[in-house]
Amino acid sequence: MKYKEETILIEVKNLVKRYGNNTAVDHLSFTVDKGQILGFLGPNGAGKSTTMNIITGYISATEGTVTVNGLDVFEEPEKVKKMIGYLPEFPPLYPDMTVREYLNFVADIKKVKKSEKNRMIEDIMEDTRIAPMADRLIKHLSKGYKQRVGLAQAIMGYPELIILDEPTVGLDPKQIIEIRDLIKTLSKNHTVILSSHIMQEVTAVCDTVMIIDKGKLILSDKTENLSESLGSTGGLRLSIKGDKEKILAALNKITRIKNIEVQEQTSSEIVNLMVHCDEHEDIREDIFYTMCELGTPILEMQTIRMSLEDIFLKVTNGSAEESVSEEDLELYDQDNELDDSRNDNKEDNTDAGDL
Amino acid sequence: MLAIYKKELRTYYTSMIGYVFMAFFLVIIGIYFYIQNLMYGAANFEYTLSGVIYLFVLLVPILTMRLIAEENKQKTDQLLFTSPVSAGAIVVGKLLAVFTVFFSVILITCFYPLIMSLYGKIPYASAYSSIIGFTLLGAAYLAMGIFISSLTESQVVAAIVSFITFLFTVLMGGIAGAFPSDNKTAYIVFTIIALVICLIIYLLMRNLTFTIGIGFLMVLGLTAVYLLKPTLFDGSVIRVFDWISVASRFDSFNYGIFNLSSIIYYLSIIFLFTFFTVQVIKKKRWS
Numbered sequence: 001m002k003y004k005e006e007t008i009l010i011e012v013k014n015l016v017k018r019y020g021n022n023t024a025v026d027h028l029s030f031t032v033d034k035g036q037i038l039g040f041l042g043p044n045g046a047g048k049s050t051t052m053n054i055i056t057g058y059i060s061a062t063e064g065t066v067t068v069n070g071l072d073v074f075e076e077p078e079k080v081k082k083m084i085g086y087l088p089e090f091p092p093l094y095p096d097m098t099v100r101e102y103l104n105f106v107a108d109i110k111k112v113k114k115s116e117k118n119r120m121i122e123d124i125m126e127d128t129r130i131a132p133m134a135d136r137l138i139k140h141l142s143k144g145y146k147q148r149v150g151l152a153q154a155i156m157g158y159p160e161l162i163i164l165d166e167p168t169v170g171l172d173p174k175q176i177i178e179i180r181d182l183i184k185t186l187s188k189n190h191t192v193i194l195s196s197h198i199m200q201e202v203t204a205v206c207d208t209v210m211i212i213d214k215g216k217l218i219l220s221d222k223t224e225n226l227s228e229s230l231g232s233t234g235g236l237r238l239s240i241k242g243d244k245e246k247i248l249a250a251l252n253k254i255t256r257i258k259n260i261e262v263q264e265q266t267s268s269e270i271v272n273l274m275v276h277c278d279e280h281e282d283i284r285e286d287i288f289y290t291m292c293e294l295g296t297p298i299l300e301m302q303t304i305r306m307s308l309e310d311i312f313l314k315v316t317n318g319s320a321e322e323s324v325s326e327e328d329l330e331l332y333d334q335d336n337e338l339d340d341s342r343n344d345n346k347e348d349n350t351d352a353g354d355l
Numbered sequence: 356m357l358a359i360y361k362k363e364l365r366t367y368y369t370s371m372i373g374y375v376f377m378a379f380f381l382v383i384i385g386i387y388f389y390i391q392n393l394m395y396g397a398a399n400f401e402y403t404l405s406g407v408i409y410l411f412v413l414l415v416p417i418l419t420m421r422l423i424a425e426e427n428k429q430k431t432d433q434l435l436f437t438s439p440v441s442a443g444a445i446v447v448g449k450l451l452a453v454f455t456v457f458f459s460v461i462l463i464t465c466f467y468p469l470i471m472s473l474y475g476k477i478p479y480a481s482a483y484s485s486i487i488g489f490t491l492l493g494a495a496y497l498a499m500g501i502f503i504s505s506l507t508e509s510q511v512v513a514a515i516v517s518f519i520t521f522l523f524t525v526l527m528g529g530i531a532g533a534f535p536s537d538n539k540t541a542y543i544v545f546t547i548i549a550l551v552i553c554l555i556i557y558l559l560m561r562n563l564t565f566t567i568g569i570g571f572l573m574v575l576g577l578t579a580v581y582l583l584k585p586t587l588f589d590g591s592v593i594r595v596f597d598w599i600s601v602a603s604r605f606d607s608f609n610y611g612i613f614n615l616s617s618i619i620y621y622l623s624i625i626f627l628f629t630f631f632t633v634q635v636i637k638k639k640r641w642s
Contacts, residue, residue, distance in 0.1 A: 020561070056437040060640045082439040092434035094362075096369060108358030109438045153434065 009034045009161060009191050010055065015064035017050050017215070024050045026215035027064070032208075034160075037187045039206030039223075040195035047215035048195040049089055052165050055193075056086045068161060082111065085159040089166055091150025095139035099130055099149055102138060103156065110157040120156070128152040128182065144175045151179065155186065162186060164194040168201060180205050235304035236284065238273045242296030247271055250294050254286050270299065356440065359448030360455075363422070367456050376418055380460045383407055388467050398477055400468045401485035405609045408489075408602055411496045412525055416517035418456060419500025420510045422449050423632070427508040432636075442636045446501070446629055453497050461490050481611035488608035491621035495601055496521060498628040505635045528603030531596035538588035542581045545588075549573040 010032040017025040025047045032038050040048045053059045055066050057077045066073040073080045094102055103121045112120060125131040128148045133141060138149060147170065154162055167183065168176045183205050186192060196202050202209055203223055211219040240247055244262070251260055251273075261274040277283045284301060291298050367373030387403045423446075426432040435445055468482040503520065504513040534540070553570035557563070580587055597603065601624065607614040 053433075058433055058437050058640070078439045078441065081437055084437065086433070086437045088430065088433045088437075090430045090433075092429070092431040094366075094429070094431060096366065101365075105358060105362050106434070106438075108361070109435070109440050111439055 007033050009069060011067045012055070013065045015051065015054060015066065016062045017054060018062045024215050025054070028215065028217055030210060030217060030220060032191060032193065034191055036208055037192045037206045039202035039209045040193065040212060041197070041202050041209055042212035043197060046212045048212060049165055052163050052193070052195060056084050056163060057081055083160045085154035085156065085162045087150045087154040087164045087167060091146055092153070093138045093146060093149060096137065098135050098137055100134045102149065103152060106153045106156045112157045124152045124155050127155070129178065143170045144172065147171060151182070161191045161193070164192065166195055236275045236287070237300070237302040237304055238275060238287070238298060239300035240271050240273065240291060240296050240298050241269055242271065242294065244271045246294060247296055250290050251275065251287070254283065254290060256281055256283050256286065356444040356448040359440070359445050360452050363449050363452030364455055367452065372417060373456050376414055376456060377460050380410060380414060381463060383410055384464055392471055398471065398475060400471065400482035401609050401611065404485050404489045405605065408492070408605060409525060411493055412518060412521040415493070415496040415500050415521060416514040418453050419497055419504050419517060420514040421504070422453065422501050423505040424507050424510050424513045443633050446632045446636065450498065450501055450629060453501065454494060457493050457497060458490070461486065478611065484613040485608040488605055488617065491618060492601065492605050495621045495624040498625040502628040502632045502635070505632045524599060524601040527596055527600035531593050531600060534592045534596065536590040536593055538581065538585040541588035541591045542577060544592050545577050546574060549577060
């Protein structure tokens, strides 16, 4: 138990947030360990921002508790807020201040010690690469720079926990890579929670992913586990040079292959195929030797992995058409529960309307 | 709190608002001072001050309109209310900043009685007690302004609502005396006020059962008092409207009376509206 206390930074228990009849966050429970980078993934309106706003103490929860380092956000807000740096969806900037004035103000309200203040502001401006803009008015900065000033604000005081709500929205690809690198550097000394509706971002930066939809936790796992356990579909994508009929005939003889899809031919000599077998079987060698015998060279062979995007769509919509594995079945179950709860909600709504 | 105070004060003087307020206020006071005291040769500085009370109606909204409305609009409230500073400290910091701008004007007006002393004997006591009253009246308006600013996201709405409210409180002193003082009118007026309060409660909370409950209790209470002891209502309308008219409390200072009850009245208005502002901000978290 003691070991647990030392490693867990945030503990969210049964968090509920209702706006009238609308449930934004629905019995959400999770923990975040120290040093983790957690990615919140979900479509727009999934409750990501609401959850973050509750953790940072900006809004209150209808039910449930949030503790950071064992302190309750609602009972000891000032102590908890001191441990958190927060970049909301819209960076909270004062357009009529210069970058330096602004960061100076942020350092003051976050109670940074006077002796460390100037040094910290300079360091953070270096880290976020806004030093050249230090004496410009914030209203004259581009969107990318504003975002970085917002990030600098969140880092100010080097809080234990940094929460970033869609940190790369509206940035160009180069800036996105820079911000991601920055987040990775930060994660060496801080715990980071970030939200996004972009898959690549989460896979690139986070080590744990939580998928949220309609305020409910749908899936939570390590990033690498996600693509391994859910990702392998037992499929191979092949490009083989040779006669189509002969190749198909040869492949059909391999018993472990379940089905073969022929895809559009880009040239008359090359056959593009999708081959499916059971999930845990490896048929690559079989295919290789068969094609060797036939004398038709394999130009490309690629395992089909489900991208996080597919997983995400599958989990949130239940519109997956791929082969059904055990994990998938579990997901389907969760999904159905979700649908049920949605219907429940509807019924609740009509009840309220009748009243 | 100090950080908020410094930031707000800097904003007043990096934008033009602080200077515009000070310049306008001083010009008008200067003109009144010249006419009342120098041209007509009256030795009472309080005449000048009572003449410029309407300035608050115009100028206080300019100072207070952006204080919280702008934070709401720019979403910078998210920075303030997720930093380790309490809502109370934020509001007090802002209030102190706007007081500082206002007090700097008052500090300059403090020199006027001294200027007059060049021409003859001056009743200093009544002059300075009226300056104290004037300062407290202004501070009360500023506290009301910051409260109105916390209710909206738009500076323009905050300015207009403040303007109308302040105008109402200034005019009220003249209107209140005209109300009938019999108890039946009082009963009707108070019932209407109770219903308006219910409407406001409903608009704020969107809770029909609670609103109806409160409304029912208030009307029941009023009816009970009216049936059991109607004399309690005699002249009460005038008394209530007199109580609302913030500006008419200044009249006693005008006659050279250092009125302690007026001072307590202004201080409680300042305290009350600061408290309301903090509550509005806290309530937003719970909606």
